[in-house]
Amino acid sequence: MMFAEVIVDIAHSDVDRIYDYACGEDVVRGMRVVVPFGKGVTTGFVMRVKERTELDPARIRKILRYEEELPPLTAESLFLAEKISARYRVPMALTLRLFLPSEMRTGKVSKRYETVYLPCEGRTEEEIPPRAVKQRALFRHLTEVGEEESARLREEYGSAVKALSDAGFLRAEKRRVFRDPYRGASAESTPKKLTPSQQNAVDTVKNTDKTVTLLHGVTGSGKTEVYLSLIADTLKADKTAIFLVPEISLTPQMLSQLRARFGSAVAILHSGLSAGERYDEWLRLREGEAKIAVGARSAVFAPVERVGLLVIDEEHDGSYSSETAPRYETFGIALMRARYNGCKLVLGSATPSVETYRRAVMGEFELVKLPERINARPMPEVKLVDMRREVRRGNASPFSELLSERLGECLKKGNQAILFLNRRGYAKTVICRDCGYVAKCTQCDVALTYHSDEGALKCHYCGSNYRMPPACPACGGRHLGYEGVGTQRIVLDLKKRFPAARILRMDVDTTSGKEGHYRILKQFASHEADILVGTQMVAKGHDFPSVTLVGILDADMSLHFADYRSGERTFQLVTQVAGRSGRAQEPGEVVLQTYDPENAILRSAAAYDYEGFYAREISMREAMLFPPFAKIVRVMVTGEEEGAAVEVLRGVYTALKELYDAHPEEFLFFNRMHSPIKRIRGKYRYQVLMRLLGGGMLKEIYRIASEVRERDVLVYVEEDPANLS
Ligand code: ADP
Ligand code: ZN
Numbered sequence: 001m002m003f004a005e006v007i008v009d010i011a012h013s014d015v016d017r018i019y020d021y022a023c024g025e026d027v028v029r030g031m032r033v034v035v036p037f038g039k040g041v042t043t044g045f046v047m048r049v050k051e052r053t054e055l056d057p058a059r060i061r062k063i064l065r066y067e068e069e070l071p072p073l074t075a076e077s078l079f080l081a082e083k084i085s086a087r088y089r090v091p092m093a094l095t096l097r098l099f100l101p102s103e104m105r106t107g108k109v110s111k112r113y114e115t116v117y118l119p120c121e122g123r124t125e126e127e128i129p130p131r132a133v134k135q136r137a138l139f140r141h142l143t144e145v146g147e148e149e150s151a152r153l154r155e156e157y158g159s160a161v162k163a164l165s166d167a168g169f170l171r172a173e174k175r176r177v178f179r180d181p182y183r184g185a186s187a188e189s190t191p192k193k194l195t196p197s198q199q200n201a202v203d204t205v206k207n208t209d210k211t212v213t214l215l216h217g218v219t220g221s222g223k224t225e226v227y228l229s230l231i232a233d234t235l236k237a238d239k240t241a242i243f244l245v246p247e248i249s250l251t252p253q254m255l256s257q258l259r260a261r262f263g264s265a266v267a268i269l270h271s272g273l274s275a276g277e278r279y280d281e282w283l284r285l286r287e288g289e290a291k292i293a294v295g296a297r298s299a300v301f302a303p304v305e306r307v308g309l310l311v312i313d314e315e316h317d318g319s320y321s322s323e324t325a326p327r328y329e330t331f332g333i334a335l336m337r338a339r340y341n342g343c344k345l346v347l348g349s350a351t352p353s354v355e356t357y358r359r360a361v362m363g364e365f366e367l368v369k370l371p372e373r374i375n376a377r378p379m380p381e382v383k384l385v386d387m388r389r390e391v392r393r394g395n396a397s398p399f400s401e402l403l404s405e406r407l408g409e410c411l412k413k414g415n416q417a418i419l420f421l422n423r424r425g426y427a428k429t430v431i432c433r434d435c436g437y438v439a440k441c442t443q444c445d446v447a448l449t450y451h452s453d454e455g456a457l458k459c460h461y462c463g464s465n466y467r468m469p470p471a472c473p474a475c476g477g478r479h480l481g482y483e484g485v486g487t488q489r490i491v492l493d494l495k496k497r498f499p500a501a502r503i504l505r506m507d508v509d510t511t512s513g514k515e516g517h518y519r520i521l522k523q524f525a526s527h528e529a530d531i532l533v534g535t536q537m538v539a540k541g542h543d544f545p546s547v548t549l550v551g552i553l554d555a556d557m558s559l560h561f562a563d564y565r566s567g568e569r570t571f572q573l574v575t576q577v578a579g580r581s582g583r584a585q586e587p588g589e590v591v592l593q594t595y596d597p598e599n600a601i602l603r604s605a606a607a608y609d610y611e612g613f614y615a616r617e618i619s620m621r622e623a624m625l626f627p628p629f630a631k632i633v634r635v636m637v638t639g640e641e642e643g644a645a646v647e648v649l650r651g652v653y654t655a656l657k658e659l660y661d662a663h664p665e666e667f668l669f670f671n672r673m674h675s676p677i678k679r680i681r682g683k684y685r686y687q688v689l690m691r692l693l694g695g696g697m698l699k700e701i702y703r704i705a706s707e708v709r710e711r712d713v714l715v716y717v718e719e720d721p722a723n724l725s
Pocket of ligand 2: 441442443459460462463464
């Protein structure tokens with residue numbers, strides 16, 4: 001008799017512990033099992049198998065069965081899950097689920113089988129009556145190809161299939177099939193000859209003694225080819241690879257390029273697939289059939305073994321932090337996997353996050369650059385347009401004169417243009433359209449956010465309240481605005497100006513649904529439209545060769561976003577959107593509209609001066625004690641019932657306050673307030689916001705947050721949250 005340590009698949013801290021069960025020799029660790037639990041049965045996961053148990057043998061219960069022969073959880077998955085659970089204080093069941101396709105747990109899809117027919121040995125075509133022409137043809141066909149799927153045969157040979165099989169000429173067999181989402185995808189597949197810079201990047205990654213390499217390459221410098229070359233070498237060494245990209249970059253072009261290069265060795269995990277497809281792709285990885293896991297954030301949990309390389313493309317992208325429990329950082333998990341496997345981790349970006357770049361210049365990461373575009377194509381020229389002057393000249397439209405003119409020329413030449421609008425939904429910043437003044441917190445130097453419910457301006461970092469000024473405090477002007485123009489308005493305006501132009505719009509409204517943005521990107525890529533108008537989504541790494549003009553309509557909106565990272569975000573956005581222009585033969589151009597043309601961040605973005613941007617930004621962060629020189633931690637309390645939420649908040653606050661009083665030297669700032677948006681989707685939200693000097697208090701903060709046992713009130717910790725709404 002053996003014993004298994006089982007975690008039951010119930011995400012609740014009350015049952016978040018090991019339960020011992022008796023089992024047979026055939027049960028191994030990592031299996032998904034069905035066990036009796038309380039009065040019923042439940043699914044569980046085998047963490048370990050052992051020969052002895054402390055439990056009274058008379059009371060021990062038995063594992064009823066296991067679900068799969070091949071344990072869905074690898075040794076590495078179990079190892080990582082335990083670490084993640086401890087780090088973020090979440091139940092093991094919740095963490096283990098990260099490693100499994102949700103389709104497996106819900107049981108909605110199953111392995112798929114198909115019937116194939118084969119010719120029976122020893123039978124010949126001559127034995128079939130000559131007038132049964134179809135049957136003869138079918139038999140001949142099958143002896144040539146070996147076997148074929150029954151559905152396809154029936155389509156072509158109809159009743160001959162059954163007749164021939166009844167007569168003993170054919171036999172049926174069942175075959176496992178994988179749903180292939182990219183069947184028939186094709187693209188150029190030949191590896192390109194690497195440029196000297198690319199080759200140097202590849203060599204650096206391979207030869208460095210550091211685990212992490214930051215590949216800092218300008219837009220269009222050919223980073224993808226570097227990754228592909230490294231992946232190819234990894235496969236040659238008989239290892240596996242994980243290739244992470246932002247969800248939006250999983251375009252059909254990119255996927256078919258990967259498929260063409262690596263064939264069925266690639267498995268793609270992304271939300272655009274059907275449940276069945278996703279399950280099959282996961283299974284192909286688990287079974288070792290596929291060796292390259294490509295996907296968005298969650299693919300970092302891919303069930304591959306013997307990992308030889310991890311890549312995080314566009315590492316600065318916000319989509320790499322999880323917004324549901326556990327709130328993990330993709331980089332952190334990738335690093336754990338790199339260490340576990342003793343392999344390399346590559347971070348790529350044209351605009352690395354300030355935190356990452358600092359770790360590279362400090363020597364913790366290797367740093368390698370691709371300073372030029374492929375074939376020495378020039379970076380598109382960026383022209384700054386002063387929108388204050390446009391307003392003064394009576395142009396109240398969202399388009400400057402220069403942009404309208406260039407757009408006209410672009411369309412006349414039959415090229416394509418992208419118009420980028422900086423809109424993130426809720427946050428509203430007060431800006432003077434006459435002088436470019438922005439309302440900021442006097443304590444924190446970040447932009448204030450307008451709250452229409454209270455008619456007040458608030459600082460999201462310290463909670464200070466300000467009154468909405470009746471006129472601009474700087475110039476006395478009356479054009480204070482806090483609403484930007486939406487994409488819809490832009491499209492209407494464009495249609496009036498350029499009635500013949502075909503326009504596509506891409507924002508959260510048009511991209512809902514499974515294939516939303518793929519469809520739009522595909523249409524634009526095949527030149528079914530001349531202008532693409534969109535928000536953040538158009539900024540990511542797309543490669544559209546005919547785009548020669550990019551217009552950034554309101555660069556300021558993110559510059560004054562109420563966030564210490566707003567400068568960094570703006571630099572990234574401008575660089576990324578600009579990078580869509582002029583990627584092929586014709587040189588590109590960028591028109592950047594702003595109310596603040598002297599702004600240092602916009603100027604360095606326009607000059608493609610990342611180092612200049614970084615130097616300024618990092619000294620500002622140091623002076624203001626923002627990350628990476630401090631850690632911003634927010635404990636959120638949310639619940640549908642305000643009274644219950646407040647009750648919990650009180651308890652959490654008291655415990656945190658005790659911690660603060662005992663270690664004031666660890667805290668730069670400690671405060672309780674409503675979260676800036678008091679209700680989201682019917683849930684009241686409260687927060688305790690803290691700024692810590694180091695990570696010393698984190699463990700305690702997580703512990704306090706995890707000890708709340710109130711039903712229907714959720715408490716969670718966020719580290720350096722991407723937004724403070
Ligand atoms: P990035 O990801 O750095 O923005 P891409 O990987 O999209 O750049 O590459 C930009 C373009 O250059 C692509 O069209 C790609 O096919 C092409 N390219 C990349 N490497 C080479 C090379 N060694 N020789 C020729 N063309 C290349
Ligand atoms: Zn403030």
